[in-house]
Amino acid sequence: MTEVSKPNILVTGTPGAGKSYLCERLAAQLKFTWLDCSKIAKDEEFVLEYDEEYDCPVLDEDKLMDHLEPLMAEGGNIVEYHSCDFFPERWFQAVFVVTCPNTTLYDRLKARNYNEKKLNSNMQCEIFCTILDEARESYKPDIVYELSGETKADAEKSMKTVKNWYSMWKRK
Numbered sequence: 001m002t003e004v005s006k007p008n009i010l011v012t013g014t015p016g017a018g019k020s021y022l023c024e025r026l027a028a029q030l031k032f033t034w035l036d037c038s039k040i041a042k043d044e045e046f047v048l049e050y051d052e053e054y055d056c057p058v059l060d061e062d063k064l065m066d067h068l069e070p071l072m073a074e075g076g077n078i079v080e081y082h083s084c085d086f087f088p089e090r091w092f093q094a095v096f097v098v099t100c101p102n103t104t105l106y107d108r109l110k111a112r113n114y115n116e117k118k119l120n121s122n123m124q125c126e127i128f129c130t131i132l133d134e135a136r137e138s139y140k141p142d143i144v145y146e147l148s149g150e151t152k153a154d155a156e157k158s159m160k161t162v163k164n165w166y167s168m169w170k171r172k
């Protein structure tokens with residue numbers, strides 16, 4: 001085996017922080033497969049129930065993981081999800097947490113017409129750095145990187161960070 005397989009990357013963070021915006025561009029430039037777990041769950045109906053209070057589907061994590069396992073074995077995936085503690089740690093060689101300043105995030109979530117409860121809980125998630133903490137608790141802290149998802153310039157910077165990480169990974 002002379003061919004070096006590609007790593008799998010997790011991109012996580014509060015809803016609206018800018019994960020998809022980054023993943024779409026990264027996948028195109030790195031030639032990785034972008035796996036948006038919210039979209040997969042919806043398309044494949046990996047849903048346990050509908051949470052009326054927060055106006056969102058409740059993910060069937062086991063079904064999602066059964067679906068992802070063979071894809072992860074191949075490598076070269078960028079997995080996107082707004083939570084990260086239930087994936088097997090062994091899947092990912094790097095975890096990037098996209099964060100966004102409160103005022104910008106508020107405007108983005110408002111634009112999505114989220115109900116008050118959902119909007120507040122997502123804002124609190126960002127204010128208390130919930131996903132960053134979750135990532136550092138679920139994976140080795142030295143493979144967890146924070147990226148800003150606020151501006152286009154931030155996205156450019158984040159792309160460079162991920163590309164640099166990938167170059168280093170290939171040299172290992």
Ligand SMILES: Nc1ncnc2c1ncn2[C@@H]1O[C@H](COP(=O)(O)OP(=O)(O)OP(=O)(O)O)[C@@H](O)[C@H]1O
Nearest residue numbers: 015016017018019020021082108149150151152155
């Ligand atoms: N770096 C950025 N610069 C400018 N606008 C951005 C940036 N990142 C995201 N946006 C905008 O913010 C909105 C939310 O971004 P995005 O859909 O990427 O969030 P997300 O983290 O993927 O959310 P979800 O968890 O719901 O999938 C979109 O309208 C997007 O165009």
Ligand SMILES: [Mg+2]
Nearest residue numbers: 019020021080
């Ligand atoms: Mg998204």
